[in-house]
Amino acid sequence: xxxxxxxxxxxxxxxxxxxxxxxxxxxxxxxxxxxxxxxxxxxxxxxxxxxxxxxxxxxxxxxxxxxxxxxxxxxxxxxxxxxxxxxxxxxxxxxxxxxxxxxxxxxxxxxxxxxxxxxxxxxxxxxxxxxxxxxxxxxxxxxxxxxxxxxxxxxxxxxxxxxxxxxxxxxxxxxxxxxxxxxxxxxxxxxxxxxxxxxxxxxxxxxxxxxxxxxxxxxxxxxxxxxxxxxxxxxxxxxxxxxxxxxxxxxxxxxxxxxxxxxxxxxxxxxxxxxxxxxxxxxxxxxxxxxxxxxxxxxxxxxxxxxxxxxxxxxxxxxxxxxxxxxxxxxxxxxxxxxxxxxxxxxxxxxxxxxxxxxxxxxxxxxxxxxxxxxxxxxxxxxxxxxxxxxxxxxxxxxxxxxxxxxxxxxxxxxxxxxxxxxxxxx
Amino acid sequence: xxxxxxxxxxxxxxxxxxxxxxxxxxxxxxxxxxxxxxxxxxxxxxxxxxxxxxxxxxxxxxxxxxxxxxxxxxxxxxxxxxxxxxxxxxxxxxxxxxxxxxxxxxxxxxxxxxxxxxxxxxxxxxxxxxxxxxxxxxxxxxxxxxxxxxxxxxxxxxxxxxxxxxxxxxxxxxxxxxxxxxxxxxxxxxxxxxxxxxxxxxxxxxxxxxxxxxxxxxxxxxxxxxxxxxxxxxxxxxxxxxxxxxxxxxxxxxxxxxxxxxxxxxxxxxxxxxxxxxxxxxxxxxxxxxxxxxxxxxxxxxxxxxxxxxxxxxxxxxxxxxxxxxxxxxxxxxxxxxxxxxxxxxxxxxxxxxxxxxxxxxxxxxxxxxxxxxxxxxxxxxxxxxxxxxxxxxxxxxxxxxxxxxxxxxxxxxxxxxxxxxxxxxx
Numbered sequence: 001x002x003x004x005x006x007x008x009x010x011x012x013x014x015x016x017x018x019x020x021x022x023x024x025x026x027x028x029x030x031x032x033x034x035x036x037x038x039x040x041x042x043x044x045x046x047x048x049x050x051x052x053x054x055x056x057x058x059x060x061x062x063x064x065x066x067x068x069x070x071x072x073x074x075x076x077x078x079x080x081x082x083x084x085x086x087x088x089x090x091x092x093x094x095x096x097x098x099x100x101x102x103x104x105x106x107x108x109x110x111x112x113x114x115x116x117x118x119x120x121x122x123x124x125x126x127x128x129x130x131x132x133x134x135x136x137x138x139x140x141x142x143x144x145x146x147x148x149x150x151x152x153x154x155x156x157x158x159x160x161x162x163x164x165x166x167x168x169x170x171x172x173x174x175x176x177x178x179x180x181x182x183x184x185x186x187x188x189x190x191x192x193x194x195x196x197x198x199x200x201x202x203x204x205x206x207x208x209x210x211x212x213x214x215x216x217x218x219x220x221x222x223x224x225x226x227x228x229x230x231x232x233x234x235x236x237x238x239x240x241x242x243x244x245x246x247x248x249x250x251x252x253x254x255x256x257x258x259x260x261x262x263x264x265x266x267x268x269x270x271x272x273x274x275x276x277x278x279x280x281x282x283x284x285x286x287x288x289x290x291x292x293x294x295x296x297x298x299x300x301x302x303x304x305x306x307x308x309x310x311x312x313x314x315x316x317x318x319x320x321x322x323x324x325x326x327x328x329x330x331x332x333x334x335x336x337x338x339x340x341x342x343x344x345x346x347x348x349x350x351x352x353x354x355x356x357x358x359x360x361x362x363x364x365x366x367x368x369x370x371x372x373x374x375x376x377x378x379x380x381x382x383x384x385x386x387x388x389x390x391x392x393x394x395x396x397x398x399x400x401x402x403x404x405x406x407x408x409x410x411x412x413x414x415x416x417x418x419x420x421x422x423x424x425x426x427x
Numbered sequence: 428x429x430x431x432x433x434x435x436x437x438x439x440x441x442x443x444x445x446x447x448x449x450x451x452x453x454x455x456x457x458x459x460x461x462x463x464x465x466x467x468x469x470x471x472x473x474x475x476x477x478x479x480x481x482x483x484x485x486x487x488x489x490x491x492x493x494x495x496x497x498x499x500x501x502x503x504x505x506x507x508x509x510x511x512x513x514x515x516x517x518x519x520x521x522x523x524x525x526x527x528x529x530x531x532x533x534x535x536x537x538x539x540x541x542x543x544x545x546x547x548x549x550x551x552x553x554x555x556x557x558x559x560x561x562x563x564x565x566x567x568x569x570x571x572x573x574x575x576x577x578x579x580x581x582x583x584x585x586x587x588x589x590x591x592x593x594x595x596x597x598x599x600x601x602x603x604x605x606x607x608x609x610x611x612x613x614x615x616x617x618x619x620x621x622x623x624x625x626x627x628x629x630x631x632x633x634x635x636x637x638x639x640x641x642x643x644x645x646x647x648x649x650x651x652x653x654x655x656x657x658x659x660x661x662x663x664x665x666x667x668x669x670x671x672x673x674x675x676x677x678x679x680x681x682x683x684x685x686x687x688x689x690x691x692x693x694x695x696x697x698x699x700x701x702x703x704x705x706x707x708x709x710x711x712x713x714x715x716x717x718x719x720x721x722x723x724x725x726x727x728x729x730x731x732x733x734x735x736x737x738x739x740x741x742x743x744x745x746x747x748x749x750x751x752x753x754x755x756x757x758x759x760x761x762x763x764x765x766x767x768x769x770x771x772x773x774x775x776x777x778x779x780x781x782x783x784x785x786x787x788x789x790x791x792x793x794x795x796x797x798x799x800x801x802x803x804x805x806x807x808x809x810x811x812x813x814x815x816x817x818x819x820x821x822x823x824x825x826x827x828x829x830x831x832x833x834x835x836x837x838x839x840x841x842x843x844x845x846x847x848x849x850x851x852x853x854x
Binding site: 180249255266268269283291292337372 | 648
């Protein structure tokens, strides 16, 4: 997902507030102008338009297959068949479930990745039937990211139909575990140590043409559980209370975190969910919290993480210091999310290319921002990466009322095609 | 309920730890010895034994009618009919649902109350069918307090059959709202300002014959909810976090409460249940906790209550002092329980009588303790009161595995009868 923060984008989802100033170098603008005049490109653009109805149908087909994170198999199979039917050189599913189609390059010296994610935030049992009212398609997950998957298929079809090959190999993929507790599973696998080397990464997971994600907000998420014996609130009084330890930990953490986040790269923390206890007349046997910390930089993320982990121990020690009987409390710290942060230089070729194309196709000034998407991994490794939009009009991402209208939806596909051609060395 | 704390009683439930030393004055012992030699009493004891099977059947009938606190109507109707069938002078149901049978006295100068409670801790939908395995009866609520209700019926039957009248009027009752969030509703109504004056209160809601509750542990219970706007953990960072305010409140409270409860009458506090928040990547819009405070004395209870309420405000102010944008957090404080404390003097006539009878019937030294029962109200008002046992062997109160064996169960009924005769002025 492009988790998108405050202002409403054309997609009705909240977009990041850390929008950066940007300058598009003339050389990239010139390359785009040249490229779009090329008769082969014009023909490819026409083909994208000619298969537009089928691309929308593919989106609908894929949307109606449930695929919560960690359960993308069924959708992966259908998506793989679409890639085979498009005529990919080869299609395979890797160890974690990423579905990948190879489009061989003319030189094959490098490989880059173009992908949408297979998973949605919706659990099994959610009605994912697509409903049409007027020109609007409604269904949970229809844009995020089934539209992205349909774009991947349309791109592969177009390159094959128009017999376009870049110098580099391209992996057209549907990836697993992008959402929530998927924790970028698919992408961590593709960029793991010792993996087949990928030279660049284009993620299709955003809103409008001009909304370009060139940075990854890193995040660390924990479930922390303080534990004790529990007992009757009166009869067992004096034993350690896990709720007290949790409160002590939070109160140790907050002032330090508040000071730490007052300046420098944007860094945040949230005690987001907590719970525990059985009844009003019982000292609980456990108290837990889900905590989210994010930063634009890895250094600040590690800094606040350190403060957090210290505070957990302090909370535990403070409560254990005042218990009058029974065993000391203990604590379990479970990391439930770990997304690295990173930033691609606005002057780097991939970002410059993306901005030049977006400006040309949309007529608007592109907006760079940081967010949390599959590209976080590549950003953090310094691999050229960008997350771009899926086009059309849409809204309600992550809600049951998610919707999409095919308003010039083909432009987003054309945008990715241009980026592939420029990045892959076609001209 | 006799909520009963640490040591296992004959009933397998936990009994209070504040057991007091006691001396039974010889005059009360002598009265008991005289009483049990009386032929009318011997006949009455025989009658209790002769209807023992029906008393057990009444307990089963009543157990199989669900009656969670605040929903005692159906059981109340059946119980009222049992009292009518026993031949009560009159039977009525009061404004809150207490079912009361009058046994007129010979002088009627005073009235005292003998009761068991109609409600159980089990919600609708709980299987309350009584199952027998060997000599053991299993069902949620079978002892607590359906056995008590059956004893009330057996006592009334016996007094009518044996034509026994005390000088005082007696109200034989089944009362509502004793458990949990019932918060002693029935008893608060019966002892409200301006109510028909009751001169004494005998609650049947304990374990063995020798377990005598002469004190009420007072309690105050709150649900405290801190509220804010909520928002995205990254995008809305800087708004107030209700979890932080809750943690600050707990941390303000605990050291003060720890110091306050270190000496003097036993006083306790427990942050028992807490919750709030929607997802790991959201600042919550609310954070709530259920808190229980208890004390042997009203003064200490009010003292810790004051510390608690101050701490809630401090927690709110501390978090509001560091928020960077958005509205200030607010807090709702809802009192969900208020049971006064009190203590009956071990040398007072009702407690002396109860101890003398218990010693005679059980052969064991009686144990006085404080607990949380219907008698709390009378204790707090200085009205003579006691909570005594329902006899037999039992265990698993408040659990689905609650059980009871009719091991000399008639002794508990005979115990209450002797107490009624002594308290009501029969001899």
